[in-house]
Amino acid sequence: MEFDLNKKYCYYFKQISDIPRGSRNEKGISDYVVEFAKKKGYRYIQDDVYNVIVYKPASKGYEDSEPIILQAHMDMVCEKNKDVEHDFEKDPLDLYVEDGWLKARGTTLGADDGQGVAYMLAVLDDDTLEHPPLECAFTVMEEIGLFGAIALKKEYFSANRYINLDSGGEVVTCVTSSGGARAVISKDLSFEENDKNTYRLEIRGLKGGHSAGCIHLELGNGILLAARVAEELRTQFEDLRIVDFNGGMKFNAIPREADLTFVTDTDPDELQKAAKLSFDSIAQELQYSDERFYGNIIPINKAKKAIDKKQSDEILSFMYVMPNGLQHKSMAIEGLTVASLNAGVAYIKDGKFFIDDLIRSAAPSHGDIMIHQLEILCPMFNFNFSVHDRYYGWNYSKDSEMRKIMKEVLEERGVELKERATHGGLECGIFKGLIPELDIITLGPIAKGEHTPDERLDLASFDRAYGDLLEVLKRSK
Numbered sequence: 001m002e003f004d005l006n007k008k009y010c011y012y013f014k015q016i017s018d019i020p021r022g023s024r025n026e027k028g029i030s031d032y033v034v035e036f037a038k039k040k041g042y043r044y045i046q047d048d049v050y051n052v053i054v055y056k057p058a059s060k061g062y063e064d065s066e067p068i069i070l071q072a073h074m075d076m077v078c079e080k081n082k083d084v085e086h087d088f089e090k091d092p093l094d095l096y097v098e099d100g101w102l103k104a105r106g107t108t109l110g111a112d113d114g115q116g117v118a119y120m121l122a123v124l125d126d127d128t129l130e131h132p133p134l135e136c137a138f139t140v141m142e143e144i145g146l147f148g149a150i151a152l153k154k155e156y157f158s159a160n161r162y163i164n165l166d167s168g169g170e171v172v173t174c175v176t177s178s179g180g181a182r183a184v185i186s187k188d189l190s191f192e193e194n195d196k197n198t199y200r201l202e203i204r205g206l207k208g209g210h211s212a213g214c215i216h217l218e219l220g221n222g223i224l225l226a227a228r229v230a231e232e233l234r235t236q237f238e239d240l241r242i243v244d245f246n247g248g249m250k251f252n253a254i255p256r257e258a259d260l261t262f263v264t265d266t267d268p269d270e271l272q273k274a275a276k277l278s279f280d281s282i283a284q285e286l287q288y289s290d291e292r293f294y295g296n297i298i299p300i301n302k303a304k305k306a307i308d309k310k311q312s313d314e315i316l317s318f319m320y321v322m323p324n325g326l327q328h329k330s331m332a333i334e335g336l337t338v339a340s341l342n343a344g345v346a347y348i349k350d351g352k353f354f355i356d357d358l359i360r361s362a363a364p365s366h367g368d369i370m371i372h373q374l375e376i377l378c379p380m381f382n383f384n385f386s387v388h389d390r391y392y393g394w395n396y397s398k399d400s401e402m403r404k405i406m407k408e409v410l411e412e413r414g415v416e417l418k419e420r421a422t423h424g425g426l427e428c429g430i431f432k433g434l435i436p437e438l439d440i441i442t443l444g445p446i447a448k449g450e451h452t453p454d455e456r457l458d459l460a461s462f463d464r465a466y467g468d469l470l471e472v473l474k475r476s477k
């Protein structure tokens, strides 16, 4: 299989591969799309963050058809092999073909989501196609938090049908995705002089994992386990107070480790004995999910200061009761989580204690409930609570006219459409939030190794999926 530049989608893939387009560096590619639209004489919008929407009128005979949104993100993940010289701000990608796969020498290929951008440009460019009015959205900053899509306005669109071109697999279409919100839970701290013995409580050996894909696996959460052990100790040794608390790396990852420093004058042997009971219970609970878990209590140099007793108690009690992990699963799609929370990071900075939490839900109402639970709970323990970067999810619906058309198109060439459900966030959810009645499908070719220098695009599939796209458009009269 060749990379044939006579095919418009290959030609445009090559064109956009010459324009550096890492996230937050989309002005060049955005201006390229604008120039393209001008040359073709299409109406377009370029917004403040460089999203572009290009409007192509219906082909002959489709003037009365309902419009369709096509969408892909312009930014790509920039990763390279260590031994490769490549400046992602300036250098074009070095494309080559190997065994039917398109690749970029030593770097990510940007098929995620250059494939979708190339498809849209090809469809916009080709005047021989049959299709309803098209509203083609080229978004930015997808890879770093869906920020381009979040900035879109409802008035850019009149369609209530939508094809997302950022999800590959050729014979696979997504049917649901989750929304998300970052919750920041914080507490102002005051410290007091300390002359008690000091210990470090360590939580180790947990697997961790992505908070979308792994939240249903009953994995131990490092920071919540540290708080639990300390709370269980505190109920026996009342003078226990926190000095420092540190665990987790990212709000969307289940924390694998945590360190909680505390002071107490209790008998060291009694303390170790009590801690062992807690650690043993946890090991028992996690024996089939996180079998390498272990914990330690290590005596360290006396801390000069410790957190005020009441505040220290409030932190431990709050973390003991705060909702976390899987909250709801789908009864329509087996194994799918539809609502979850992940306490991802705990730390003390500038005299404040922080917990970064990621809330995910397919149905906005589930998100509302989880947010409100924390709103109720936080003040009870004198915590502050704020929500950031919220975006909506795309709840599963059994009936989809667009999915039916895609299924027919695939069946006619002898393949069965598979449905994929994710608890992760997609731009689809943001569009669903903008236009609640939106009928959504995702369509795209087979690609592998995304976000790594091993990223590659199956050229035969690139052909077939484009054919499917044209056929779906043609039948969406």
Ligand SMILES: [Zn+2]
Pocket (backbone or CB within 6 Å): 073, 112, 113, 142, 166
């Ligand atoms: Zn993507």
